[in-house]
Amino acid sequence: MPDSHPPALDKLLSDLRSPQAAVKKRAILEILRSQAHQALFALKEVALQDDDVEIRYFASKALNFLKAGQPPPAAHASAPPAAGDLTLESAANVLRTGDVEARIRCLQQIVQGKNPRFLSLILEVSIEEADPMVRSVLPLAIGILGDRTHVDFIIHRFLKDPNARVRANAIEALERMGSEEAHPYIIGFLQDKDNRVRANAALALNKLGKVNLIRTLDAMLRDPKVWMRDSATYALSVIKIPEVVPLLARAMDDPYEGIRIKAKRGLQGLAAKAIPGARDVLERFPDVKDEESLEDFLRLGEAELSAEPVAAAPVAAPPVAAPPAPAAAAAPPPPSAEPAAPAMAVALGRLGCVDATETLIGLMEETDSRVRANAIEGLGHLKHDRAYQAIIRSMKDGNQRVVANALWALKDYPHIDIYPHLEAMSMHRKEEFRRSAIWLISRLKTYSAVRLLERRIQDTSEDIRKRSTTLLKQLRDEGNSVAKSICQKARIR
Known part of the structure; x- marks a missing residue:
């Protein structure tokens, strides 16, 4: 009796050859969920030959899981001599x-x-x-x-x-x-x-x-x-x-x-x-x-698939006047109507254009906090010492969005530990700073960041408590072990 096929196996095999990375990734995850061992060889080809490094990574991981659950070969299967x-x-x-x-x-x-x-x-x-x-x-x-x-x-x-x-x-x-x-x-x-x-x-x-x-x-x-x-x-x-x-x-x-x-x-x-x-x-x-x-x-794969692509407009921390709703804490806010020059400078930063360094540093002197925040984001993409030194100076800015973007940009800078600064921000006397700290925690998702939420679920502000609780639930459901531990301790369901 032939092996049973998972639903639409031919479609999944076809999707593995799709030019769209998201389609291929979805097919890999579905093959794994279905334990479709008939697709093992096709998956191996993707793991070895796909042009996209990330697709090869996901296919290799899926291949290992699939092989671990693979039934033994049939007695009549052809094989070379022992x-x-x-x-x-x-x-x-x-x-x-x-x-x-x-x-x-x-x-x-x-x-x-x-x-x-x-x-x-x-x-x-x-x-x-x-x-x-x-x-x-x-x-x-x-x-x-x-x-x-x-x-x-x-x-x-x-x-x-x-x-x-x-x-x-x-x-x-x-x-x-x-x-x-x-x-x-x-x-x-x-x-x-x-x-x-x-x-x-x-x-x-x-x-x-x-x-x-x-x-x-x-x-x-x-x-x-x-x-x-x-x-x-x-x-x-x-x-x-x-x-x-x-x-x-x-x-x-x-x-x-x-x-x-x-x-x-x-x-x-x-x-x-x-x-x-x-x-x-x-x-x-x-x-x-x-x-x-x-x-x-599978959770990682779903998170990668659902992650929003990087937009041409700058991604920034939530503004004071319109903070993001708690349920959307991990998603960047929609772009606002910002001046074209800063947006262009941020785009140059994303492209690694070192010539944009002085332009971005100059924009950090602007009175508009949105412009300063965008300039920091652009500098963060350049990843060289002059850019980082300018970002460090902005950590004393009076605007929570600017400080949040600075900490995010400095997370990969080897000479700065951002977590003491993030902890101070999460306990700031101004609620908007604590709100931005929660937004930043939702992006970092690290052990050192998530543990800060344990105190925020007891914040004096009802809004901060709700945001912290919502984020903890979201991270727990994503499999974050720190969030799970805090939820159990605080009896958050």
Whole structure:
């Protein structure tokens, strides 16, 4: 009896090829919900070959969850010969004439056997192989079966491959071979467009010195893209040096549960080695779970899908005269009719136009608080010291919207801890400042931010109490463990 198909499987498979990222992401989530194992191969293709790094990240995560629940293969399923039965002739036949899945399984069996007599065959196949899924396994096989004499082959055959998985695995193979001559080639991949390639490059370059490694991972950890932070946290979790403790501490404060779990595992490994500070960080974050659930990932996917795209108009903190309703605390307010020049300057900031720096700094002297707030947002996108120094000065501004935008812009600046300032803002004598603090907490969603709501649900202002309670419920329903803990303690239903 054939396997039952989930509803509209053909439609889901078609959607995986859609040019629209949101459609593909929705299809990935629906395949996962339906446990549609028939889509496993199509999902694997997306994970390996999609042009969008974020789509590859989501497909890879979904693939892991789907494989974990995959039923065992049918007894009649075709497979290459068992590892012990492989001969050069049978392996060559599979690698040259078998389908993609069979070729991959054959390579995996060769690697498991660790028999160098297959190396010459793998080198020959590497020159001919056109499929990127198969090609991604080849450098790892050469790295295990070969030696340093094969470094040049990996560099020139795989390191500049158009497929990101092939590049990442080539770097991993070079690291395994311990080849110092490969380091100059790997350095450039710290700037690769793919997150896994960058993470593998950082791991391989650990031998070059800790400073460059830490700087690279620090920058990745501050990126707004969840897949970027995930790769950085993975790399940090396997680098057992004291310098990673502060970075893993920041990852423990990440809005996404999966990243917090990775960071926790890394810190547990460091604590087991008695690395100073690791156990202290773990004790500061007692609510981080041990395992990421399917619900956590689906919740992340839904949040990414429902997130509003960045508009051309500036996003700002809520104005005093028209604060956002509590139910919409996490959403940016609609753009107001603001002067064209500041809006243009903010757009230049978003595009990373350094030439806009002086224009934006000049706008911070304007009397209109909306203009100053927009200028800060633009400077925040530029991410260089002169811009940050100007933003720091604005933290003493008398307008709550300006201060909120400044704190948001400074959240990724390594020399400023925004949380003491956010805490002071949340307890400000003026209600509009406390209201803006709640708005900022709704955007940050970190452990250090959300814990501030515990006091705000007892605020003297009924409006602040309602906003804080509404936000806690919203965050709890999104899976935020800190919000869940506060709701339980305060008996918020």
